[in-house]
Amino acid sequence: MPGDTSAFGLLLAGDPALLAIVRLSLAVSLSATALAAVIGIPLGAAVALTRFRGREGMIVFLNAMMGVPPVVIGLTVFLLLSRSGPLGSFGLLFTPQAMIVAQTIMVTPIIAALTRQTVEDLWAEYRDELTAMNVGPLRKIATLVWDARFSLVTTLLAGFGRAASEVGSIIIVGGNIEGFTRTMTTAIALETSKGDLSLAIGLGIVLIGIVVIINALAWVVRRAGEAYAG
Amino acid sequence: MHTRRSLFVAALGALLLSAPALAQDKSIVVASTTSTQDSGLFEYLLPIFKQKTGITVKVIAQGTGQALDTGRRGDADVVFVHAKSAELKFLSEGQGVKRYPVMYNDFVLIGPKSDPAHVKGMTDVAKAFQTIKDKKASFISRGDRSGTNIAELKLWKDAGIDIDKDKGPWYKAIGQGMGAALNTAQASGAYVLSDRGTWIHFKNKGDLEILVEGDKRMFNQYGVMLVNPAKHPNVKKDLGQQFIDWLISPEGQKVIANYKINGQQLFYPDATDPSA
Amino acid sequence: MRGVTILDRLSLTVGAGAPTVLIGPNGAGKTTALRLMAGLMAPTSGRITWGGRPDVPARRAIMFQKPAMLRRSAGGNLRYALNAAGIPRRDYAGRIHELLALVGLDGLERRPARRLSGGEQQRLALARALAGDPAVLLLDEPTASLDPAATKTIEDVIRAVAAKGAKVVMSTHDLGQARRLGGDIVLLHRGRLLETGPAATFFTSPQTEAARIFLAGDLLV
Incomplete structure (x- = not known):
């Protein structure tokens, strides 16, 4: 389709600017999801398995944090990373790294809360066996996380889905700088404001397509995993 | 523990992937307005500047007020906005080094072709505003302290209207950028004040058209300032000044004049006009 | 569990040798007794000793009725x-x-x-x-809901393990299994010990009325 300037046409033609936007979106959201997993999975598992004062409060807090609007997280990170803020000296505001920080803060509670639920359910099933085998606390957490790995794939996806589709936090901390911090969602916001609705819709469809493909891949992995481990 | 280890590796890899962005240190952050971005001027102008100097200019497009605040916090090296009074205040606070006029375009009053308030063709913009208010015809205001918003508020004042007191349901302040305001006006058949550049570049015009233009009170002057390095040591003084110098140089001014959409010139360089 | 007495004044000495088999109607406390021995719960009062000493044998294992x-x-x-x-x-x-x-x-x-x-x-x-x-192997209904062939495999293993010197303590609903495997039989009912003795005499000449009723297949209430 020569001369086609819709997002599809550009993507099919391998338009470098559009590909860079797609690549940055994926890099930011995947990094944030991975970091959030490193923090959230052990945290969720620890909350599931330990009894401490304020545990109930912690669970309510994690569940509530799942619903915090991205724009509030964006504003908070913005104030922290601004040159006039406490972490301003790192010069991270308006960089992809700042967007990763914001999305990590957004996704961690989702992964932690869902992990807690998953691990707690599995723990109800495993409790007697592991206790009878005298398994120590750290190994217990590792066992449950490993054995829940296929459910946790879904959890990670939920986190990635939220990260990839949000615009509120990254447009504030990233600044939507062309070729540097412009992602699919911030580009959609920009094209809409320029009144270029067809390009905005095209980008939206590309975004949906990517999310569908990643979900389908994860589904295949999950089914293959279940066939293996039951 | 395989999961956690591989996740960690993935995270590290992803971070490294985005690290090259850090390496391009010959770059500056310019806080500018939605109108300069939405009009497409930067997309045209910055590649030319980059080719000439190797400097990458990262533009944060905000309303004029917000862009100046970004400069006040030290989060930008250069501010490039259009509201002279706000710019002079910025200077008087010691936040900016010096203001350079760069170019102007003008505001236009946009409205539906049906023109319910019958303002089309008026040459006195204050009278047009007065009529819209009297007829309680729908009007979309940016409401975001942008240069366009400041200009709009001044026009109400010129029309002898205290908009804070006289506004009603017909007056909607949406608190968003120029493009969003045009989209809203298009969707609700309302009047809206826009800069001409954004209007020409705007693709979702629907049945909107220019109703009032040409009044000298609708003049829209852009100025550029280096954020004061004495206040914000992280400001990239030399690169920022290089950008400003290029904008006001005969070459930069010519590039601005050459930016056209459908044969229409959007901005008129006036760096040599000391009163601008 | 608070307020409900599951096991009451259960004084039971399990000796080395052939398997000890706990029998009794549902709710008798067989599972609770095994869980206590496995160390999965602590008695509200009373104590459990191993070879007359309170320290727990390191090699102790349990198989649950519904293993995970x-x-x-x-x-x-x-x-x-x-x-x-x-x-x-x-x-x-x-x-x-x-x-x-x-x-x-x-x-x-x-x-x-x-x-x-x-x-x-x-x-x-x-x-x-x-x-x-394990030196002590606790089995809670090891063959519940299994077909005869699978049951036989498990019983053979239990016999082999016991023959090698491990102490097996198990519960069962299957009186035939208790006869086939049991060295000692322990009859529990409502958390109390009703009768205990070597399998040989327990089945042929039960000492208590309750044991007679239970062995006859009548309901013990």
Whole structure:
């Protein structure tokens, strides 16, 4: 389709600017999801398995944090990373790294809360066996996380889905700088404001397509995993 | 523990992937307005500047007020906005080094072709505003302290209207950028004040058209300032000044004049006009 | 559990030798007694001693009535138990082979444990309990809801384990199984010990009315 300037046409033609936007979106959201997993999975598992004062409060807090609007997280990170803020000296505001920080803060509670639920359910099933085998606390957490790995794939996806589709936090901390911090969602916001609705819709469809493909891949992995481990 | 280890590796890899962005240190952050971005001027102008100097200019497009605040916090090296009074205040606070006029375009009053308030063709913009208010015809205001918003508020004042007191349901302040305001006006058949550049570049015009233009009170002057390095040591003084110098140089001014959409010139360089 | 007395004044001495079999109607406290011995719960009052000493034998294992299969292969389940029991890693392969052969699951090492049949899962659970070569093996209804062939495999293993000197304490609903395996029989009812004695005499000449009623297949209320 020569001369086609819709997002599809550009993507099919391998338009470098559009590909860079797609690549940055994926890099930011995947990094944030991975970091959030490193923090959230052990945290969720620890909350599931330990009894401490304020545990109930912690669970309510994690569940509530799942619903915090991205724009509030964006504003908070913005104030922290601004040159006039406490972490301003790192010069991270308006960089992809700042967007990763914001999305990590957004996704961690989702992964932690869902992990807690998953691990707690599995723990109800495993409790007697592991206790009878005298398994120590750290190994217990590792066992449950490993054995829940296929459910946790879904959890990670939920986190990635939220990260990839949000615009509120990254447009504030990233600044939507062309070729540097412009992602699919911030580009959609920009094209809409320029009144270029067809390009905005095209980008939206590309975004949906990517999310569908990643979900389908994860589904295949999950089914293959279940066939293996039951 | 395989999961956690591989996740960690993935995270590290992803971070490294985005690290090259850090390496391009010959770059500056310019806080500018939605109108300069939405009009497409930067997309045209910055590649030319980059080719000439190797400097990458990262533009944060905000309303004029917000862009100046970004400069006040030290989060930008250069501010490039259009509201002279706000710019002079910025200077008087010691936040900016010096203001350079760069170019102007003008505001236009946009409205539906049906023109319910019958303002089309008026040459006195204050009278047009007065009529819209009297007829309680729908009007979309940016409401975001942008240069366009400041200009709009001044026009109400010129029309002898205290908009804070006289506004009603017909007056909607949406608190968003120029493009969003045009989209809203298009969707609700309302009047809206826009800069001409954004209007020409705007693709979702629907049945909107220019109703009032040409009044000298609708003049829209852009100025550029280096954020004061004495206040914000992280400001990239030399690169920022290089950008400003290029904008006001005969070459930069010519590039601005050459930016056209459908044969229409959007901005008129006036760096040599000391009163601008 | 608060306020409900599950086991009451249960004084039971389990001697070395052939398996001790706990019998009694549902709710008698068989499972609770086994869980107490496994150390999964502490008695509200009273104590449990091993060889007259309060320290717990290191090699003690329990197989539950409904064992949970770890979401791993059959071999993975055994490897996990071997690791938990502190068996040296270099011995895993040999031990896994040996355990699977013992319970008749040869060749199923790579099969996902949760995709095994009910009888195979029960046998894998038994093999897992045996991974650490326990001195005390506690079995809660090891063959409930299994077909005769699977039941026979498990009973053979229990006999073999007991013959090698491990102490087996098990519960069962199946009086025939109690007869086939039992060295000593313990009849529990409503958390109390009603009668205990060697299997040979318990079944032929029960000493209490309750035991007679229970053995006759009548309801013990």
